[in-house]
Amino acid sequence: MNVSRESRQLKQLREEDILKYQRALQLDANNASFHALLADKYLEAGRRDEAIQEFRTAIGLSPEGPQTQQWKLKLRHAIDAPARQENFNFTVCSNCQADQPAGTKVCSRCGATMHMSFGEWLMRPENFKPVVRQTIVAGSIALLLLTIFSSLSIEWKACVACGTVIVGGFSFLRYLGQ
Numbered sequence: 001m002n003v004s005r006e007s008r009q010l011k012q013l014r015e016e017d018i019l020k021y022q023r024a025l026q027l028d029a030n031n032a033s034f035h036a037l038l039a040d041k042y043l044e045a046g047r048r049d050e051a052i053q054e055f056r057t058a059i060g061l062s063p064e065g066p067q068t069q070q071w072k073l074k075l076r077h078a079i080d081a082p083a084r085q086e087n088f089n090f091t092v093c094s095n096c097q098a099d100q101p102a103g104t105k106v107c108s109r110c111g112a113t114m115h116m117s118f119g120e121w122l123m124r125p126e127n128f129k130p131v132v133r134q135t136i137v138a139g140s141i142a143l144l145l146l147t148i149f150s151s152l153s154i155e156w157k158a159c160v161a162c163g164t165v166i167v168g169g170f171s172f173l174r175y176l177g178q
Contacts, residue, residue, distance in 0.1 A: 014045045032062035036071050043078060043097075052078050 021038035028034065039054035055075035059068055077097060091100050095112035104114050121127055149160065 011045070014041060017041045018045065030061055032058040032065060033067070035061065036067065036074075039071075039074070039078075043074070048078055048081060 018038065018041045021034055021041060024034045025031065025038065035054045035058035039051040039058065042048070042051035042054060052075060055071050055078065058071050059075065062068055074097065091102055091104065091114055092098070093100055093107040093110060093112055093114060096107060096110040098107060098109040100107055100114060106112070107114060122131060149157065152160065
């Protein structure tokens with residue numbers, strides 16, 4: 001639930017950024033940087049066709065500008081994206097927009113940590129078996145403790161509960177003290 005809320009908030013922030021750059025372009029339609037920044041936001045939002053148009057506008061407004069080569073690379077990347085998606089299993093670095101093989105943990109170009117969903121992480125062979133193994137062990141231990149705890153008298157249950165509160169409180173206070 002929390003992840004979907006954060007995803008909605010991120011989408012809302014992207015849309016606000018897009019509106020901000022669109023308003024800026026209404027004030028100064030010949031500002032190539034505004035067009036390029038809007039194109040970046042369109043790419044982040046998955047609006048590839050609009051991003052391509054904005055990059056082309058930015059390059060047309062400033063064909064010899066200091067950022068033009070970078071804009072051309074981003075434009076080429078946006079245009080070629082569908083072909084790459086059909087032929088390869090890859091992820092795009094959110095920091096530098098470089099293509100990375102799927103499952104890569106760190107971007108080879110900029111060193112940024114690659115993000116993947118929990119499901120993608122879990123389905124990786126090196127993660128799936130240990131997670132299943134640990135889940136089975138933890139579930140077995142919890143079932144055993146529940147069985148033992150349910151067979152105790154009310155006095156012993158109270159003692160175990162008090163002991164748990166004391167140990168938990170002590171651990172929490174040690175955590176706060178660090």
